[in-house]
Amino acid sequence: xxxxxxxxxxxxxxxxxxxxxxxxxxxxxxxxVGDMSGDVFGNGMLLSKHIxxxxxxxHRHIFIDPNPxxxxxxxxxxxxxxxxxxSWEDYDKSKISAGGGVFSRALKSIPLTPxxxxxxxxxxxxxxxAELMTAILKAKAELLYLGGIGTYVxxxxxxxxxxxxxxxxxxxxxxxxxRVKVVGEGANLGLTQAGRIEFARAGGRINTDAIDNSAGVxxxxxxxxxxxxxxMAERAGKFDRPARDALLASMTDEVAEHxxxxxxxxxxxxxxxxxxxxxxxxxxxxFMTELESAGRLDRKVExxxxxxxxxxxxxxxxxxxxxxxxxxxxxxxLDLFDQIVASKAPDDPAFEATLEAxxxxxxxxxxxxxxxxxxxxxxxxxVIDNELINICGPTFPARLRxxxxxxxxxxxxxxxxxxxxxxxxxxxxxxxxxxxxAPAEGQLALFRxxxxxxxxxxxxxxxxxxxxxxxxxxxRYGPALTELRALTPGxxxxxxxxxxxxxxxxxxxxxxxxxxxxxxxAIQPLTTASELVDLANALGWPVANAARLYHQVGAAFxxxRLRxxxxEKRGGDHFERMAVRRLIEDMLSEQAxxxxxxxxxxxxxxxxxxNEAAKATVNSWAQIHSGPGRVVRRTIExxxxxxxxxxxxxxxxANAALRELAAVAVK
Numbered sequence: 001x002x003x004x005x006x007x008x009x010x011x012x013x014x015x016x017x018x019x020x021x022x023x024x025x026x027x028x029x030x031x032x033v034g035d036m037s038g039d040v041f042g043n044g045m046l047l048s049k050h051i052x053x054x055x056x057x058x059h060r061h062i063f064i065d066p067n068p069x070x071x072x073x074x075x076x077x078x079x080x081x082x083x084x085x086x087s088w089e090d091y092d093k094s095k096i097s098a099g100g101g102v103f104s105r106a107l108k109s110i111p112l113t114p115x116x117x118x119x120x121x122x123x124x125x126x127x128x129x130a131e132l133m134t135a136i137l138k139a140k141a142e143l144l145y146l147g148g149i150g151t152y153v154x155x156x157x158x159x160x161x162x163x164x165x166x167x168x169x170x171x172x173x174x175x176x177x178x179r180v181k182v183v184g185e186g187a188n189l190g191l192t193q194a195g196r197i198e199f200a201r202a203g204g205r206i207n208t209d210a211i212d213n214s215a216g217v218x219x220x221x222x223x224x225x226x227x228x229x230x231x232m233a234e235r236a237g238k239f240d241r242p243a244r245d246a247l248l249a250s251m252t253d254e255v256a257e258h259x260x261x262x263x264x265x266x267x268x269x270x271x272x273x274x275x276x277x278x279x280x281x282x283x284x285x286x287f288m289t290e291l292e293s294a295g296r297l298d299r300k301v302e303x304x305x306x307x308x309x310x311x312x313x314x315x316x317x318x319x320x321x322x323x324x325x326x327x328x329x330x331x332x333x334l335d336l337f338d339q340i341v342a343s344k345a346p347d348d349p350a351f352e353a354t355l356e357a358x359x360x361x362x363x364x365x366x367x368x369x370x371x372x373x374x375x376x377x378x379x380x381x382x383v384i385d386n387e388l389i390n391i392c393g394p395t396f397p398a399r400l401r402x403x404x405x406x407x408x409x410x411x412x413x414x415x416x417x418x419x420x421x422x423x424x425x426x427x428x429x430x431x432x433x434x435x436x437x438a439p440a441e442g443q444l445a446l447f448r449x450x451x452x453x454x455x456x457x458x459x460x461x462x463x464x465x466x467x468x469x470x471x472x473x474x475x476r477y478g479p480a481l482t483e484l485r486a487l488t489p490g491x492x493x494x495x496x497x498x499x500x501x502x503x504x505x506x507x508x509x510x511x512x513x514x515x516x517x518x519x520x521x522a523i524q525p526l527t528t529a530s531e532l533v534d535l536a537n538a539l540g541w542p543v544a545n546a547a548r549l550y551h552q553v554g555a556a557f558x559x560x561r562l563r564x565x566x567x568e569k570r571g572g573d574h575f576e577r578m579a580v581r582r583l584i585e586d587m588l589s590e591q592a593x594x595x596x597x598x599x600x601x602x603x604x605x606x607x608x609x610x611n612e613a614a615k616a617t618v619n620s621w622a623q624i625h626s627g628p629g630r631v632v633r634r635t636i637e638x639x640x641x642x643x644x645x646x647x648x649x650x651x652x653x654a655n656a657a658l659r660e661l662a663a664v665a666v667k
Contacts, residue, residue, distance in 0.1 A: 008186035019440075020440065025426050030144045044184070120132075181205060226248065270391035421482075422454070427450055445510045481529055535599070539600070540610075
């Protein structure tokens with residue numbers, strides 16, 4: 001299958017794509033470790049016909065092509081890959097550009113042509129094989145692709161002994177000496193973790209080997225789970241062994257698609273974490289402390305900063321580097337997986353579709369065996385775990401459980417219901433389809449917006465989980481939110497409509513297509529709509545009319561403006577951010593209480609049959625309760641006239657006036 005290399009290539013493609021280059025259509029330069037007979041290196045060097053392989057080495061030879069032609073070198077690499085056992089010595093020398101060649105590592109000294117000296121910026125006319133390989137690692141190229149055994153890069157502050165690979169001590173370089181833009185770790189331990197971090201902090205693009213070469217392990221997991229299922233069917237007499245073997249072979253491509261999709265999602269997850277690394281530094285610090293306290297993390301072993309170093313990063317306005325975020329992502333998945341398995345969530349009938357989707361379509365007919373699969377719960381937990389952490393981040397589960405006062409089962413149920421209600425996967429796939437068609441900055445902005453949307457929707461639904469599980473939530477809120485989505489943004493208050501337009505314009509400015517930008521920008525106000533759906537159901541109002549009146553209440557008493565101002569308060573520590581979140585929740589609750597009072601006052605749902613009718617109804621109620629309304633308006637006017645913007649203290653004072661208004665509404 002060549003699956004490990006193909007998975008690593010997903011990481012390499014993302015690094016370049018997010019740097020503004022499509023390596024599947026544009027030539028790029030590569031140096032590497034490995035040869036064409038190796039699974040990871042050989043397969044990897046065939047995954048783009050635009051590779052210009054400048055140099056590579058394995059344990060036998062050193063290959064150098066100072067000015068390679070991408071079009072003619074690819075078929076030669078393919079020919080070598082097809083040989084039973086090839087080495088760089090088998091490369092057709094006539095296809096190597098002037099001054100290049102293949103050299104044995106057994107030589108004491110290698111004479112250098114002017115072309116090689118220019119390529120590797122070596123002044124000497126002859127060097128040892130070790131010196132030549134070190135120069136290759138330090139070469140000015142776009143990609144360093146590691147497909148061979150060995151640790152070739154360490155951090156400047158590390159000793160060779162700490163790298164733990166004595167065989168390559170003479171070759172190894174410091175990460176700061178690398179001049180490539182991207183490192184692809186198809187092999188294990190190509191760099192030390194400290195080396196990865198040093199390279200990343202210097203501006204290089206790199207993950208960890210666990211991210212880059214995960215496809216092999218992922219594929220093996222699929223194989224084990226598939227063979228358990230087919231073994232059950234075989235024992236039941238549904239087919240014999242030859243038929244089973246043929247069935248397994250027929251599923252190879254589909255399994256590869258599943259695995260590579262996971263590589264795509266996982267590398268995207270690291271990119272999303274990287275976007276918010278600085279602002280999330282406090283949450284990352286808390287998460288690591290919690291894992292340490294539970295005995296689940298050793299920062300020193302994983303190369304993660306200690307508490308003091310995290311404080312230094314925070315003070316400098318910096319976040320964790322990409323390789324550190326990759327480790328955090330892995331720990332987030334390990335932690336959540338255990339909790340999902342321990343919960344009742346995998347037993348929800350709604351996740352039978354998740355189980356079925358995990359297996360290739362050819363196995364769909366063995367539904368009974370699938371349901372009795374001895375790892376059924378673990379498979380479901382793995383899929384949900386990966387999707388939730390990839391989209392929402394490793395710190396999200398703990399934060400949501402604390403904020404919503406729910407357990408892991410409710411978290412998982414709310415997340416899955418949120419995805420179904422919002423038809424989230426359709427939007428996510430539409431953004432993914434922009435690969436190579438829109439600037440990476442615009443695409444990542446849309447992904448980040450969708451991530452925020454699903455986190456918010458999950459929060460509100462996790463608090464409403466009942467006996468019906470995922471299907472119960474979906475049936476309760478899905479139709480109403482679908483109806484509201486079709487009416488948004490027109491149904492919103494004028495302030496919120498302008499906010500939607502600003503969000504969409506920002507997405508477009510970053511390079512997103514207008515229609516998709518508008519669609520995603522309009523979803524955000526719906527994430528709290530479960531509150532007004534409950535309100536409409538309680539009073540027997542059509543949800544559209546309840547929503548119009550609800551948003552006009554927001555406009556009349558500035559709930560919308562104040563929530564937006566509070567939402568912009570992203571600084572401060574964990575507790576300050578928690579206080580802001582609670583303040584926003586209070587405002588939403590108060591707005592719902594006032595809307596309930598206005599709905600009771602109007603009695604007839606037709607009083608909110610349109611935006612103007614809803615506005616008139618709210619104004620009529622406000623005239624009757626003019627005292628509290630005047631207090632709200634006067635308080636907000638005084639604060640705004642004082643200047644200086646909305647501080648948390650000012651928002652708290654304004655909210656006190658809104659609370660008094662809500663208290664009057666409840667009476």
